[in-house]
Amino acid sequence: MKRSVTSLLFAAGVAAVIFAGTMSISLPVGAAEKSGGASAAARDSAKSDGALFVEFVSVLRHPRCMNCHSHGDFPRQGDDGHPHTMNVRRGPEGHGVTAEKCTTCHQDHNLAGAHMPPGAPNWGLPPPNMPMIWEGLSDGQICQSIKDPKQNKNRNLDQLVEHLTEDKLVMWGWNPGKGRTPVPMAHDEFSAKVKQWQVAGAPCPAESGKKAETGTIP
Numbered sequence: 632m633k634r635s636v637t638s639l640l641f642a643a644g645v646a647a648v649i650f651a652g653t654m655s656i657s658l659p660v661g662a663a664e665k666s667g668g669a670s671a672a673a674r675d676s677a678k679s680d681g682a683l684f685v686e687f688v689s690v691l692r693h694p695r696c697m698n699c700h701s702h703g704d705f706p707r708q709g710d711d712g713h714p715h716t717m718n719v720r721r722g723p724e725g726h727g728v729t730a731e732k733c734t735t736c737h738q739d740h741n742l743a744g745a746h747m748p749p750g751a752p753n754w755g756l757p758p759p760n761m762p763m764i765w766e767g768l769s770d771g772q773i774c775q776s777i778k779d780p781k782q783n784k785n786r787n788l789d790q791l792v793e794h795l796t797e798d799k800l801v802m803w804g805w806n807p808g809k810g811r812t813p814v815p816m817a818h819d820e821f822s823a824k825v826k827q828w829q830v831a832g833a834p835c836p837a838e839s840g841k842k843a844e845t846g847t848i849p
Contacts, residue, residue, distance in 0.1 A: 697766060700764055
């Protein structure tokens with residue numbers, strides 16, 4: 632009888648040890664799973680509030696883009712964004728005024744030589760009724776403006792993505808001619824990021840996003 636009681640007590644003790652060990656192992660695993668879920672949720676949240684747009688907005692802020700999307704009724708030049716030296720003005724359609732038309736110097740391709748007139752099809756500024764000025768805007772404001780048909784020449788999202796990734800005037804930024812700094816992000820990488828943003832529903836960053844400096848071009 633004593634042996635039976637002793638055996639039962641011993642078995643109960645072993646079971647208790649095994650149960651305690653199981654609990655000590657399972658709890659950290661559960662915590663790790665919870666932590667992993669929280670990280671995934673944080674990533675999803677970042678994407679939903681416009682993180683995908685932030686990944687490529689630096690291209691839109693680059694001088695090759697911003698020189699035609701800055702304040703003033705004139706184009707800018709150089710990495711410092713100084714006003715066009717020929718005193719060119721936007722004009723009624725964005726292609727200059729009177730004899731100072733963009734096509735007077737700019738063709739549909741870059742002219743050979745350092746700092747020679749650059750060129751691409753449809754060279755010019757956005758028209759005055761839709762100037763598409765991004766200078767001084769936050770990331771979220773730029774995002775909203777390029778998606779707004781009243782500010783982007785009535786483009787829907789598919790047309791906007793096509794414009795950003797395939798339009799020859801936009802693509803000029805990666806091949807601006809000798810003596811000019813091209814857009815630093817590879818075009819394939821930029822296109823992929825834009826299309827990822829489109830697939831996600833083209834979310835925009837919160838209004839607390841980064842703002843461009845006013846008065847200078849980054």
